[in-house]
Amino acid sequence: xxxxxxxxxxxxxxxxxxxxxxxxxxxxxxxxxxxxxxxxxxxxxxxxxxxxxx
Amino acid sequence: xxxxxxxxxxxxxxxxxxxxxxxxxxxxxxxxxxxxxxxxxxxxxxxxxxxxxxxxxxxxxxxxxxxxxxxxxxxxxxxxxxxxxxxxxxxxxxxxxxxxxxxxxxxxxxxxxxxxxxxxxxxxxxxxxxxxxxxxxxxxxxxxxxxxxxxxxxxxxxxxxxxxxxxxxxxxxxxxxxxxxxxxxxxxxxxxxxxxxxxxxxxxxxxxxxxxxxxxxxxxxxxxxxxxxxxxxxxxxxxxxxxxxxxxxxxxxxxxxxxxxxxxxxxxxxxxxxxxxxxxxxxxxxxxxxxxxxxxxxxxxxxxxxxxxxxxxxxxxxxxxxxxxxxxxxxxxxxxxxxxx
Numbered sequence: 001x002x003x004x005x006x007x008x009x010x011x012x013x014x015x016x017x018x019x020x021x022x023x024x025x026x027x028x029x030x031x032x033x034x035x036x037x038x039x040x041x042x043x044x045x046x047x048x049x050x051x052x053x054x
Numbered sequence: 055x056x057x058x059x060x061x062x063x064x065x066x067x068x069x070x071x072x073x074x075x076x077x078x079x080x081x082x083x084x085x086x087x088x089x090x091x092x093x094x095x096x097x098x099x100x101x102x103x104x105x106x107x108x109x110x111x112x113x114x115x116x117x118x119x120x121x122x123x124x125x126x127x128x129x130x131x132x133x134x135x136x137x138x139x140x141x142x143x144x145x146x147x148x149x150x151x152x153x154x155x156x157x158x159x160x161x162x163x164x165x166x167x168x169x170x171x172x173x174x175x176x177x178x179x180x181x182x183x184x185x186x187x188x189x190x191x192x193x194x195x196x197x198x199x200x201x202x203x204x205x206x207x208x209x210x211x212x213x214x215x216x217x218x219x220x221x222x223x224x225x226x227x228x229x230x231x232x233x234x235x236x237x238x239x240x241x242x243x244x245x246x247x248x249x250x251x252x253x254x255x256x257x258x259x260x261x262x263x264x265x266x267x268x269x270x271x272x273x274x275x276x277x278x279x280x281x282x283x284x285x286x287x288x289x290x291x292x293x294x295x296x297x298x299x300x301x302x303x304x305x306x307x308x309x310x311x312x313x314x315x316x317x318x319x320x321x322x323x324x325x326x327x328x329x330x331x332x333x334x335x336x337x338x339x340x341x342x343x344x345x346x347x348x349x350x351x352x353x354x355x356x357x358x359x360x361x362x363x364x365x366x367x368x369x370x371x372x373x374x375x376x377x378x379x380x381x382x383x384x385x386x387x388x389x390x391x392x393x394x395x
Contacts, residue, residue: 026392030393033388033392038070040385043378044382047375048362051367051374052365052366054368
């Protein structure tokens with residue numbers, strides 16, 4: 001009985017978390033993601049400025 | 055790798071991880087620079103007042119996000135409950151009131167309870183879909199959103215005078231929601247106090263109860279929580295029902311705050327509540343989040359709204375800006391995940 005429980009525990013521990021499921025498939029390098037984030041920041045600033053001007 | 059490079063990478067990571075806060079801080083500084091009157095206690099109270107109902111809504115939505123789900127129906131549920139509450143608190147001297155049969159003001163507990171019961175009903179439907187039918191929260195809440203909107207339209211249109219906004223509330227209700235305390239010469243609205251009370255209760259639920267601990271366990275890893283003996287279905291239902299109570303309270307207060315309820319009431323409130331949670335550090339991947347984070351997130355979002363209004367940013371651009379803020383917050387969350395891996 002205890003062995004079975006131990007096996008189930010080990011299996012569960014190996015299972016990916018929801019975070020792994022959600023983001024685990026993202027394989028882009030960190031540096032590329034950094035560039036994307038910088039891009040979004042620039043886009044955000046652009047639209048704030050555009051929103052003020054127009 | 056040289057020490058200099060390591061330091062440079064650390065600084066870059068720090069700047070990117072906290073980019074959102076830097077941008078928001080910068081934006082507020084720009085507003086203060088352009089219009090120094092922005093920095094006043096009365097303005098801050100105004101922001102808190104506007105953030106109160108959305109804050110209570112966000113406290114409910116945050117629980118669902120911690121469960122690795124979401125709730126797209128929060129705004130429409132609020133609209134539906136606000137319409138019902140509004141119809142029950144209309145002044146008895148108002149000729150076009152929805153229920154002419156009500157000749158004396160109802161005790162405020164009645165519309166409040168009715169609002170809570172309706173909201174809990176909708177949230178229980180969402181919770182049932184997620185916990186028993188194993189549907190994704192996105193799908194079930196999308197369906198509930200449409201149902202709630204349909205009910206709101208039918209209810210508002212069922213008035214004898216047609217689809218007119220529900221307004222002219224009794225004084226007792228207006229004072230309950232919009233009244234204020236005098237503190238050091240400033241008027242602190244009751245609605246802010248209600249928000250604070252809701253936040254304290256939710257902090258207690260999240261941090262000091264079994265339900266709160268189970269919620270984080272389920273959000274972090276549902277299978278592991280189930281193996282550890284956590285009743286997943288019961289706990290998910292619990293989180294949804296608590297959210298329902300919060301939505302009901304928020305709807306009741308929102309009706310009094312805006313003093314006129316129509317079919318567009320609550321539109322996009324879910325977006326604001328979700329954005330507030332994400333800005334406040336509640337992770338979409340589940341299992342991560344704090345009540346102070348949610349409060350800060352909601353207040354920051356309201357400050358953004360107010361700043362954009364102060365800067366006279368075109369309202370259509372405000373949607374684009376808010377959308378980009380959400381994408382940025384998620385991108386930063388992904389970055390933190392990848393960096394950890």
